[in-house]
Amino acid sequence: MGRHVLVSALVLAACLIPAAPAAADSSTVRVSDWMGSLPGISDIPLTELPIPGTHDSATSTLSGDSPWSQAGRNDLGGIVDVIPRSVAASWSKAQPTGVGQQLRDGIRYLDLRLTREPDGFVYLEHGLRGPRVEQVLAEIGEFVRSHPREVVLLGLNRYTAFDDHGHAQVRSAVVREFGGRIMPSSMGASVTLSQLWNLGRNVVLFDNSNRLLDLGAFGAGAIDAPWPNTMDPAVVINTIQHTLLNHDHNRFSALGTTLTPDFGGIVNGTLNGVTSLADLAVRTSHAPVAHWLRGVVPGRNVNIVTTDWYTNPMCGTSFVRLVLARVDGRDSGTAPCDVWGRGSGTYWSWGDWSVHTWADFAWTPITGATRYEIHLDGFAGGGCVVDTSQLSDVASVRVDRQNQAWAEYICVGSQYDVRVRALVGGQWQPWSTVRRIRL
Known part of the structure; x- marks a missing residue:
């Protein structure tokens, strides 16, 4: 009897031991910590890792009350005096949330455009003037400090009306928020997550002004990022497919899935019920992009993928998870892409x-x-x-x-x-x- 009691007790104890949690995959991983939690990616070169990103990332606060930026005035000239700023805002606002929320939602590449304004401060811009650069970099800094295993790729991609004072403001904010977290570009573009974790670095900085190279930033041209400059989604898809075929795995690659509205396209779109960049992205480009992305074979086939209005579901899943599914093919989307x-x-x-x-x-x-x-x-x-x-x-x-x-x-x-x-x-x-x- 003693033996049977012992066996029964052991069986009962085994039943009471909680089962080990299932390993995370791209459809279940917590997106705020996906780099540190998704199995099998820690030794993949960053240039071969699918990374969801946003285009014109710091535009969520643009509104009809936002003043024109120097960049907008330079690009559009005198026409800014006849364009209602409410209309300009609807076509300039590319993202629905701030950069901090984007990072918590799994975005890991941010595209920032800088303008030095007559008041002496540096702002983010997309035609209209957005938040101060210090505010945006502070949001990013808070995230990278609280998520040390999440690597943020930060692109300072355009500088307008800059002088030495403007560059000094940017440098000061970068050093204050990121300090020793910037990956030295001397490590090369094929660095891995595990190498960065071991060094305690989790910011990869791209600086098109080439003024921050001594801080470890990659300079202009470090990312292969072709710009189709079109409102035709078929041309966009052809461009990114061509980029994929010629992907240099020793170099970062950014597949921009966004449309670029021109004046005629905006007028025509407005007449056809497309009254904002959000409308254009969600109703025109998201579906064919999602269909293309879902068809990309999982593996080391894509690198950075950027979009406008990233929160809109694609194929019944989020843009972030659709990109991450290129790691393991665990695409949880159950809605038609198009x-x-x-x-x-x-x-x-x-x-x-x-x-x-x-x-x-x-x-x-x-x-x-x-x-x-x-x-x-x-x-x-x-x-x-x-x-x-x-x-x-x-x-x-x-x-x-x-x-x-x-x-x-x-x-x-x-x-x-x-x-x-x-x-x-x-x-x-x-x-x-x-x-x-x-x-």
Whole structure:
């Protein structure tokens, strides 16, 4: 009996021992600490590590009350006197949160543009004047001190109207916030996380002015970052694919997935209901970018990837996790990356003696999906403001409505915000990125 009691006690004790926590992967790792927690990346060269970044990172505070910056005046000239600053702000604000929140959300590359203003201070800018450089660098400094295993890549990418006093302000703020945390550029671009942890360094500084090289900064041209300068997402995708094919793994590479609005594009966009950089990014570029990114084979195939409005879900997951999934392929996205229109029109039905309007749509399929729901949202200024939904068992559908059913009427020539979601395992998954489509 004693032996049986002992065995039973041992079995019970084994059952009471808590199971070891599952190893984190790109879909579950805490994004605020992903560099220090994601398995298998500590010895990967930084030039081969997928790193989510933001474009024009310090623009979240821009508003109609923000003054024009020297950079904006230099770029636009006298036209700044006729552009309402509220309009300028809507097309200058590239991110919805400050740099501190971006870092807590997993962003690890920040793109900063500096301007020396007539009041003698240095500010961040994107056409309009943003926060003081000291404030922005203080947010970054707070993060790198409290997250010593998270490495922040910081790009000081543009200097406007600078003199020695302006450069001295930047240097003072950099030294105060980062001090001995800056990685010496002499270590080379292929440095690894583990090497930086061992040295207690977690800031990689890029300085296009070449005035901070003695602090360890990389100089101008250290990042291969082509700029397509276009509002066409297809051109952007072609550019980043070409960059990937020619990626020098001994050099940092930044794949910019952003669109660049010009004056004509802004006017045309406004007439078609695209009234801000957020609209342009979310409704025009995010979907094809997400579709491309999801198709990149996991491994050492991408480096820095930047976007505007990083908080918008892509393929049912966040931009940060979509980039991190290029490490291990654990893409948790369960929403179609894209939806597009394939044609529309009208026809006369003798069966019900009415005119029908129709529109064909297709989207990227989801593995395991047994049904899809497509929803069309009308919006003021886009034509008929009528919403409708339809179910489909495949990744395409014809939405066919007769003009007598006003509750679900669609109008050829009108624009709709179109989104799709999938039914997987009996559960409806998140909606896809919204696309604005003219029927």
